Amino acid sequence: MFDVALFNADKTEIRYIDIISRRLSIPVTKDVGQFTWILKFKKGVLALVEVKHPQRKPLCIDLLRLQRRFGSHPISRREPLARALGRKTKSVIDATAGWGRDMMLIWMMGYDVYAVERSKVMAALLMDGLRRYRRYDNSGDRLSFTVCDAQSYLLDHAADCVYLDPMFPPKRKETALAKRSIRVMRQLVGDDSDRDLLFECAWEAARKRVVTKRPNHAQPWGAPDHTFGGKLMSYDVYLKH
Ligand SMILES: C[S@@+](CC[C@H](N)C(=O)[O-])C[C@H]1O[C@@H](n2cnc3c(N)ncnc32)[C@H](O)[C@@H]1O
Incomplete structure (x- = not known):
């Protein structure tokens, strides 16, 4: 059984559904019952729906909302993340784009951002988020997105800084209290157990530094x-001397 499919509910998005399907090799279906997850358009927004729990809120990526939540544009470079990325850094490869939250923060701080994501579900959501965002704000020239495994991307790309935020196993068994977006991501992508290899590739590709984000319980x-530590997570900086 393939776990995710595109469901063609919104006739206006037929062409785009076809493009995502071919680009990400996600099947299009009319029979949602055989899948765990469905990606479908609702009011022009691509959303991820749990087939067995249709009452749960569909998940989507709304970069405009994120931008409004983060506040002013550009964001202060005194933020812990900006301090970790460094003043002299101009370009950042965000090798683990996920929901695009850090990608957006880093971009709003004024860095050139090259985002990479390998999960096709996350990539489909992020591509749609970027597509809608660019309709509103065409200043996104300093922001690019590539769907592939960052280990291979980092072989022939370089930037001042490579930023990594892979999934770590939870401290305890994940409870219903964990944020839904995190629980769903863990179901979709697992625990990124190849993160040590990713770090090695990042180290090769970074001109100035590698910055990692990890929960405080992880080494x-x-x-x-x-x-640069916070209550629950820390940014670690590895300088190329
Ligand atoms: C914890 S999430 C990142 C969250 C992201 N920083 C945000 O702000 O939304 C980890 C993401 O990294 C992706 N990932 C992990 N290893 C990767 C790799 N080698 N190449 C590309 N993406 C990777 C996973 O698929 C997952 O979507």
Whole structure:
């Protein structure tokens, strides 16, 4: 059984559904019953629906809403994330784009951002989020997105900084209290158990530094040069001396 399919509910988006289906090799179906997840358009927005729990809120990526939530544009470079990325950094590869939250924050701080994501479900949502965002704001020239495994992307791309935010196993068994977007992502992508390899590729590709985000219960990669810690998570900085 293939776990996710595109459901063609919105006739106006037929062409776009066809493009996503071919680009990401996600089948289009009329029979949703045999899938766990369905990607479908609702009012022009691509959303992820749990087939067995249609009452649960569909998940989508709304970059405009994120931008409004983060507030002013550009964001202060005194934020812990900006301090970790560094003043002299101009370009950042966000190798683990996920829901696009950090990608958007980093871009709003004024960096050039090259985002990468390998999960086709996350990629489909992010492509749609970017497509809608660019209709509203065409200043997104400094922001690009590639669907592939970042380990291969980093072989022939470089940037001042490579930013990594892979999934880590939860501290305890995940409870219903964990944020739904995190629980769903864990179901979709697992625990990114190849994150050590990703770090090695990031180290090769970074001109100045690698920045990682990890929950405080997880170990850093070796000895970071700086750590900007928060209550639940930390940014570790590894400088290329
Ligand atoms: C914790 S989430 C990232 C959340 C993201 N920083 C945000 O702000 O929404 C981890 C994401 O990294 C992606 N990922 C992990 N390893 C990857 C790799 N080698 N190449 C591309 N994407 C990867 C996973 O598919 C997942 O979507």
